[in-house]
Amino acid sequence: MTSFKDRHIFVTAERSRASAKFVKNIAQINSVVEACKPLPPTHDILKKFFKNEKEYYKDIFDAELSKSIDENSKYVFYTQSKPDRILEFFPNSIIINYTQDPKQVAKDIVDDSVNSVYDIEYDYLIPQDNTYLRFINILKQQREDLTKADIWAFEHKKKFWQDKYYDQYFKNVENKVVSNMFYRTNIERDDIINFNDKSNIKHVKTKLEDLLS
Amino acid sequence: MNISKYEQPTEWFHVTDVFSDFELDIIDKFIPQTSLDINGKRSHNTVKRKFVNVNSPIQLLQVFDKFDEWQMRKVFSEITGVDCYNGKLRIELVNDNAGAHLEKHIDIKEKLITFQVYINEGNLDWGTTIYKDWEHEHATVPFIRNSGWLTHKNVDTIHGIKENSVTGQRHSVLINYIEGDWNDTEQLFHLQ
Numbered sequence: 176m177t178s179f180k181d182r183h184i185f186v187t188a189e190r191s192r193a194s195a196k197f198v199k200n201i202a203q204i205n206s207v208v209e210a211c212k213p214l215p216p217t218h219d220i221l222k223k224f225f226k227n228e229k230e231y232y233k234d235i236f237d238a239e240l241s242k243s244i245d246e247n248s249k250y251v252f253y254t255q256s257k258p259d260r261i262l263e264f265f266p267n268s269i270i271i272n273y274t275q276d277p278k279q280v281a282k283d284i285v286d287d288s289v290n291s292v293y294d295i296e297y298d299y300l301i302p303q304d305n306t307y308l309r310f311i312n313i314l315k316q317q318r319e320d321l322t323k324a325d326i327w328a329f330e331h332k333k334k335f336w337q338d339k340y341y342d343q344y345f346k347n348v349e350n351k352v353v354s355n356m357f358y359r360t361n362i363e364r365d366d367i368i369n370f371n372d373k374s375n376i377k378h379v380k381t382k383l384e385d386l387l388s
Numbered sequence: 389m390n391i392s393k394y395e396q397p398t399e400w401f402h403v404t405d406v407f408s409d410f411e412l413d414i415i416d417k418f419i420p421q422t423s424l425d426i427n428g429k430r431s432h433n434t435v436k437r438k439f440v441n442v443n444s445p446i447q448l449l450q451v452f453d454k455f456d457e458w459q460m461r462k463v464f465s466e467i468t469g470v471d472c473y474n475g476k477l478r479i480e481l482v483n484d485n486a487g488a489h490l491e492k493h494i495d496i497k498e499k500l501i502t503f504q505v506y507i508n509e510g511n512l513d514w515g516t517t518i519y520k521d522w523e524h525e526h527a528t529v530p531f532i533r534n535s536g537w538l539t540h541k542n543v544d545t546i547h548g549i550k551e552n553s554v555t556g557q558r559h560s561v562l563i564n565y566i567e568g569d570w571n572d573t574e575q576l577f578h579l580q
Contacts, residue, residue, distance in 0.1 A: 257392060331409060346509070350532045353512065354404045357530050358392045 184251045184383070185217075185261045187359075188273035189352055191283040193372070197273055198253040200376060201383070215239035216297050217254040217261070224307045232264050235300055249387060257358055258367050269386050270367045271379065274359045281349040288323035288344075289336070391467060391538075397520040400545050401467060401538040402529060406505045411451045412534060415507055418448050419481050419559045426488035426549070439575040440479040452479050455563055456577060464501055464565070468540040475500045475565025477577035484549075484558040492519055492548040497541045500565040505536035507559040514554045519546040528553075536560070 186201060188194035215236045218228045225231040244250060254261065258270045293311075295301070301308050314329060315321050324336040327344055362369070370379050392402045407415065420438045430437075440452050454460050456477050464472045495502050504516065514531035528550070529537045539545035570576060 259393060350535070351404070353530050354402070354532055354535050357527075358394075358402060361394060361396070361527050363396060 181246070181265075182249065182267045182269060182387075183265055184249060184269045184271065184387075185254055185256075185258075185265065186251060186271045186273060187254050187256060187258055187261060189275060189277075189280045189284075189355055190255060191275060191280045193275055193279075194273050195253070197370070197376075198251060201271065201379070202251045212243050213297075214243050214250055214252060215300070217252055217256050219255040220296060221300065224301050224305050228260070228264075239300065255355075257355065258362055258364075262366070269383065271383070272359055272362060272367050272369050274356055274369070274371045276372065277349065277352045277356045280356075281345060281352045284348050284352070285324075285341075285345050288327065288348075289341070291322060293321050293323050293326065389463075391463075393467065397518065397526045398543040398545050399468075399540075400518060400543070402535070403503070403505070403538055404532075404535040406534055406536065407451070412507065414447050414451050415481070415561065416559075418445065419507060420483045423483040423485035423557050424488075425485050426490060428489065428491045430490060437575075438481045440481065441574060441577060452477075452563075452577065455479065461565070464503075464538075464540075468501060468538075468542065470500050470540045470542055472500050472565045475567055476570060478562075478564040478566050478570070478575050479577055480562040480575070482558075482560045482562055484554060484560075486554055486556050487552075488549055488554045488558060489551040490516075490547075490549040492522060492546050494544045494546055495539065495541075498566050498568045498570065499541060500567055501538060501540045501563075503536065503538040503563040505561045505563070506531050506533060507561060508557065509533050510554075510556055510558060514549075514556075514558050516547050517550050519548070522546060531558070 184201070186194070186198045188197070218225065218231050218236070221231065222228070225235070258272050261268060261270055295308070295311065298308075311321075311326070314326065318325060318335055322336060324340075324344060327347070328334055328336040328340055331343075331347075332340065359369075368379060368382055370376075389406050390404045392404075394400050394402065422436075424436055440448055442449075458473065461472045461475075464470070506515065510531045512530040512532070513528055515529035516537055517528045518526045518537075520526045539547070566576075
């Protein structure tokens with residue numbers, strides 16, 4: 176599994192408009208190239224489908240990664256997995272840890288979950304007999320325009336989404352984001368570049384280019 | 389249960405998603421109705437405190453039974469490096485009053501681990517503060533329902549609750565594995 180030992184770049188952040196924009200910005204650095212096919216997702220994206228993180232990286236991620244990359248190039252992964260989890264599987268990686276305002280992030284996540292139809296990302300990686308996939312497909316049969324909020328409501332209330340759940344759902348998401356952000360703001364390691372809304376992106380790029388050169 | 393390890397100021401752990409919604413509802417039901425005034429030391433109120441033991445309702449015992457099983461002991465043993473397999477289990481349901489504060493302290497070494505899970509909703513700053521040393525704060529664990537923090541006997545984690553931070557009832561569960569003779573046997577999950 177040589178690909179795991181390569182020096183990849185991981186931007187680890189809660190999913191939000193700001194963090195997605197940040198990743199695009201980082202990926203424009205000359206030395207970071209696009210893969211010939213989509214990079215496989217880190218475990219956090221498919222964790223409901225694959226419970227065992229170690230097996231996922233070993234059995235699925237590794238094979239997919241070798242199809243996507245040119246060994247002489249560097250790639251940027253966008254992940255919600257926390258830095259310690261990434262470093263456990265990719266010990267030589269460069270980690271950019273992005274911290275944001277938890278309230279805004281929670282609002283972005285909830286708005287997206289309530290208003291956007293749920294598409295299973297990377298469905299080609301998921302076996303048809305996967306238990307969670309079957310659960311999602313049953314929900315989709317009942318509701319064509321299934322949202323992430325519907326899934327949350329079904330997992331917690333055994334019912335599809337109703338607006339009266341909004342406050343509880345928001346609190347649930349906010350609690351998770353605040354906990355994660357607490358971790359992100361309290362991690363200080365030499366192999367992690369910390370970045371927040373007040374940081375200067377030029378400094379990050381310079382630091383990154385130094386590390387890559 | 390998700391566990392994040394910190395290495396500063398000493399090794400300690402932040403833990404989230406500890407109980408299921410169903411288990412939380414049961415714990416809510418059995419948290420003591422009367423809150424305790426905690427003025428510096430929790431041990432001042434020993435007589436009034438509520439521990440989970442064989443005399444507790446079966447629903448409550450079922451919630452906490454997993455902490456007595458070897459699988460859970462294995463998790464704690466592996467993350468901390470402290471052998472928790474033979475420790476006596478001690479579980480306390482806590483309702484601290486508004487105004488509660490705990491002096492900075494290090495837990496006694498008979499406690500193999502101390503694991504506190506916050507149960508109700510409150511302000512983020514009601515959480516336990518961890519200190520760099522006896523003078524300087526490091527961080528306050530966010531007080532979020534179903535999350536908490538964990539330390540163990542091999543590290544000196546200085547912690548406490550800051551004065552004037554808790555402005556309402558603060559519900560939590562305190563879980564210890566204990567070694568040696570523990571005089572207050574009625575505090576133990578299995579009465580000795």
